[in-house]
Amino acid sequence: xxxxxxxxxxxxxxxxxxxxxxxxxxxxAPWLAPYHPNDQELLYILAPPVWxxxxxAEHLLGTDxxxxxxxxxxxxxxxxxxxxxxxxxxxxxxLGAFFAHLAGYFGGWVDxxxxxxxxxxxSFPPVVLSMLLIIGLGVGTDKVILAIVLVDWTRFCRVLRxxxxxxxxxxxxxxxxxxxxxxARVIVKEILPATLPMLITLLSLQMGISVVVEAILSxxxxxxxxxxxxxGQMIADARIDMYDAPWGLALPIFAIFVTVLSFNLxxxxxxxxxxxxxxxxxxx
Amino acid sequence: MIKAVxxxxxxxxxxxxxxxxxxxxxxxxxxxxxxxxxxxxxxPPSATIQQVEEKREQMGLNKPIWEQYAIWFKRxxxxxxxxxxxxxxxxxxxxFERLPATxxxxxxxxxxxxxxxxxxxxxxFSARGTPFESVGMTLTSAVMALPDFxxxxxxxxxxxxxxxxxxxxxxxxxxxxxxxxxxxxLLDSLLTGDIGIFASALRHIALxxxxxxxxxSPTIVRVLHSSLINTYQQSYIRQARLRGLxxxxxxxxxxxxxxxxxxxxxxGTQFGSLFGGTLLVEMIFSFPGLGNLMxxxxxxADLSVIMAIALIYCATTLIFNSLADAAAYLLNPKLRTG
Numbered sequence: 001x002x003x004x005x006x007x008x009x010x011x012x013x014x015x016x017x018x019x020x021x022x023x024x025x026x027x028x029a030p031w032l033a034p035y036h037p038n039d040q041e042l043l044y045i046l047a048p049p050v051w052x053x054x055x056x057a058e059h060l061l062g063t064d065x066x067x068x069x070x071x072x073x074x075x076x077x078x079x080x081x082x083x084x085x086x087x088x089x090x091x092x093x094x095l096g097a098f099f100a101h102l103a104g105y106f107g108g109w110v111d112x113x114x115x116x117x118x119x120x121x122x123s124f125p126p127v128v129l130s131m132l133l134i135i136g137l138g139v140g141t142d143k144v145i146l147a148i149v150l151v152d153w154t155r156f157c158r159v160l161r162x163x164x165x166x167x168x169x170x171x172x173x174x175x176x177x178x179x180x181x182x183x184a185r186v187i188v189k190e191i192l193p194a195t196l197p198m199l200i201t202l203l204s205l206q207m208g209i210s211v212v213v214e215a216i217l218s219x220x221x222x223x224x225x226x227x228x229x230x231x232g233q234m235i236a237d238a239r240i241d242m243y244d245a246p247w248g249l250a251l252p253i254f255a256i257f258v259t260v261l262s263f264n265l266x267x268x269x270x271x272x273x274x275x276x277x278x279x280x281x282x283x284x
Numbered sequence: 285m286i287k288a289v290x291x292x293x294x295x296x297x298x299x300x301x302x303x304x305x306x307x308x309x310x311x312x313x314x315x316x317x318x319x320x321x322x323x324x325x326x327x328p329p330s331a332t333i334q335q336v337e338e339k340r341e342q343m344g345l346n347k348p349i350w351e352q353y354a355i356w357f358k359r360x361x362x363x364x365x366x367x368x369x370x371x372x373x374x375x376x377x378x379x380f381e382r383l384p385a386t387x388x389x390x391x392x393x394x395x396x397x398x399x400x401x402x403x404x405x406x407x408x409f410s411a412r413g414t415p416f417e418s419v420g421m422t423l424t425s426a427v428m429a430l431p432d433f434x435x436x437x438x439x440x441x442x443x444x445x446x447x448x449x450x451x452x453x454x455x456x457x458x459x460x461x462x463x464x465x466x467x468x469x470l471l472d473s474l475l476t477g478d479i480g481i482f483a484s485a486l487r488h489i490a491l492x493x494x495x496x497x498x499x500x501s502p503t504i505v506r507v508l509h510s511s512l513i514n515t516y517q518q519s520y521i522r523q524a525r526l527r528g529l530x531x532x533x534x535x536x537x538x539x540x541x542x543x544x545x546x547x548x549x550x551x552g553t554q555f556g557s558l559f560g561g562t563l564l565v566e567m568i569f570s571f572p573g574l575g576n577l578m579x580x581x582x583x584x585a586d587l588s589v590i591m592a593i594a595l596i597y598c599a600t601t602l603i604f605n606s607l608a609d610a611a612a613y614l615l616n617p618k619l620r621t622g
Contacts, residue, residue: 011425120306123598123605125560128578132311132594135582136318212431216564219433220579235437242445249441253434261429268425 012269018262019207025075026082033072034060037229041067046245064234064248065241074255076229081259084141084224085210088148092210093203095149096156101187101195103157104164114157121154130213134222141224144217148210155209156202160195167194197274201267208263215256231256292613296606307598308360311591312353320585321345325369366588370581375588379574379596384467385455386562386573389492392470393558396497398551401504405547406535408505409512424502433564436495440568443491450491453570457484492569496561500554507550511543518542545615552608556601 025032047063048055049070055062061070103114121129133147167173168191176190217223218232226233231252238248323339324331331339340346344355359366365375408420430438444452451457455469460481466472470489473482515521516539524534566575574593581589 116303120303120310123303123307123556123602124594125556125563125597125601127557127560127563128594128597131563131579131582132314132590135585135590136314208429212434216431216433220564220567222582239437242441246441246445249437253437253441256434257426257429260431261426264425264429 009269009273011265012273015262015265015267015269018258019266022078022259022262023082026079029075029079033069033075035069035072037068037073037076038227039068039072043067046241046248048245049247049251052247061251062245062247064237064245070234070248070251073229073234074231074251077231077234077252077255078259080141080218080224080228080230081211081214081256084144084148084214085207085263088145088152088210088214089203089206091145091149092152092206093156093199096153097160097195097199099153100157100160101164101191104161105168105183105187105191107165111161115161118154118157121151122158126151126213127216130217131220131222134217139222139225141228144214144223147217148213151213152206152209155206156199159202160198163195163198164191167191170194197270201271201274204263204267204270208260208267211256211259211263289614293607293610296610297603300602300606304595304599304602308357308595309353311594311598312356313349315587315591316349316352318585318587320587322369322587325585325587326367326372365592368581368586368589370584370586370589375592378577378589379592381467382573382577383596385469385571386566386575388468388470389489389496389562389566389571389573390559392489392493393496393500394551394555396493397500397504397558398547400498400501401547402508402544404501404505405508405512406540408509410535412513420505424505427498427502430499432495432499432561433568435499436492436565436568439491439495451488452491453488455485455488455572456481457488460484488571492565492571495565496558499561500558503554504547504550507546508543511546512539515539515543545612548611548615549608552604552611555604555608556597559597559600 041063044059044063045065045067047059047067049062050057050060059069059071061074063069064073099114099118103111124132130147130151133150134143137143137146173186173190176186181189214223214230215232215235218230219236221233221236223232224230234252235249238245238252242249321336321340323343323345324336326343327336327339344352347355356366363376365379367373368375368378371378404420404424408417408424411417411420439450440452443450469485470482473479473485512535521534521539524538529537562573563575563578565571566573567579570576574596577589578593580586581593
């Protein structure tokens with residue numbers, strides 16, 4: 001086997017650094033944000049950003065209709081987005097991977113039940129299902145996370161299941177069984193390491209999806225509570241005054257775009273770097 | 285041949301019946317668990333406790349849940365989907381009145397998505413090996429990071445606020461009246477020959493269609509691009525080249541026909557998310573379709589409407605999935621032999 005040293009993938013590098021920066025913003029929000037995100041200055045409502053004619057350096061990205069500092073709300077919004085994205089994506093990954101390994105490894109009726117469940121789940125458009133769940137669960141950051149986990153575990157399950165089936169057919173797995181490894185040990189020690197690259201790639205893509213779902217739910221007022229700054233909620237607020245303050249609408253859209261793009265690039269880069277077979281399209 | 289096609293499609297469609305039945309049970313059960321009292325919702329706020337109790341009795345809400353489901357099922361089969369608490373009208377008429385608007389929106393978006401996706405995919409493939417390929421790939425990544433509802437808001441900002449060339453509200457200019465026939469505005473206005481209404485409807489549907497269609501297109505571009513690359517590695521392409529066919533003849537006469545299969549499957553499997561996207565896009569553009577109705581129904585806990593629309597979404601998704609499955613089977617000679 002020839003081991004060649006390659007430069008890290010460009011998408012991996014760019015996506016990873018931008019995502020890392022956003023993560024830092026989220027972590028250090030209280031130190032980075034110039035104002036408290038909910039502080040209202042009613043004398044400075046709908047102030048434009050610093051680069052427009054009447055902008056001031058006091059509010060670099062302007063203020064919203066209640067005089068809240070847009071930059072601070074964007075930074076704190078990153079905190080909400082990242083918290084939800086990380087927790088929800090991990091949750092969906094664990095649940096999806098668990099059932100994918102069960103279905104792919106044992107096959108038979110276990111596979112049948114899990115696959116039919118996934119089929120029923122996937123018959124709902126994800127947006128519709130997550131909103132239906134929120135109606136049942138009620139609003140709140142934890143409820144948003146739970147809703148995303150319950151909707152998106154199927155993404156992991158569907159793609160990983162066939163991956164597990166492929167790995168399960170390998171000789172070394174059969175050999176591990178022959179020398180008396182238990183099923184659990186074979187799954188964890190022999191199969192999981194082989195499916196891990198795909199798991200990590202899917203996780204990165206799921207982070208982007210979770211950011212979007214969180215934004216959608218807070219946009220329609222079914223997401224995090226109203227005192228928690230969130231990008232979707234900023235969009236909903238800014239839409240009312242978009243004719244007077246278009247930047248207020250453009251900036252949170254841009255924030256979501258950059259975040260999702262960075263996770264997608266990172267995921268694409270991971271796929272190319274981690275997948276030795278260089279399979280071009282798996283349609284995750 | 286036709287018979288075989290019908291049999292394949294029929295078998296796939298029959299397979300979704302049990303799945304759909306389970307979906308109805310799940311949605312019904314989920315909506316009954318909600319802390320909302322449908323009896324109270326369907327009465328004016330001034331109703332006495334006794335009136336609510338009578339209504340509960342009349343609606344069968346005191347019966348066990350499986351019996352309630354049986355009642356719902358029997359009525360649903362007969363076309364009675366209950367009464368909308370929000371509009372105090374039969375749910376079926378509330379829902380079906382808005383269905384054509386959504387179908388029109390979805391069909392137009394799908395046409396735009398497939399058109400842009402196919403042209404983009406061919407262009408990206410033709411640019412393989414040149415710097416344009418990576419530019420195109422980057423562009424698709426960028427658009428993929430803009431889901432339909434963000435594109436919708438961006439278009440409102442660009443073409444409604446900064447450069448107001450498109451209307452951003454509703455289906456028609458206020459004051460225009462349409463002789464309602466099918467409910468499909470574009471079709472109706474063409475049938476009656478009313479160009480003014482047609483133009484107005486077209487201008488109103490433009491931005492929602494662009495948002496939904498363009499959000500879907502980069503996935504098609506990517507899949508067609510890689511599918512064409514795979515196809516060109518097949519031996520028959522080399523043979524066609526040896527026979528002296530031009531690049532154009534090979535691409536449009538041979539390769540595209542085979543490379544389009546993954547696109548057909550993609551459209552079928554992703555149709556649900558396009559249809560689901562109408563929820564937010566219709567809400568953003570105040571487009572009077574199912575999605576808008578669903579958001580309102582969810583905000584007011586109008587259970588029978590939520591149930592009806594959720595089932596329409598599921599049925600459509602399932603049908604398109606199985607059609608994609610059937611198409612994959614029928615179009616792929618390798619799968620057909622089995």
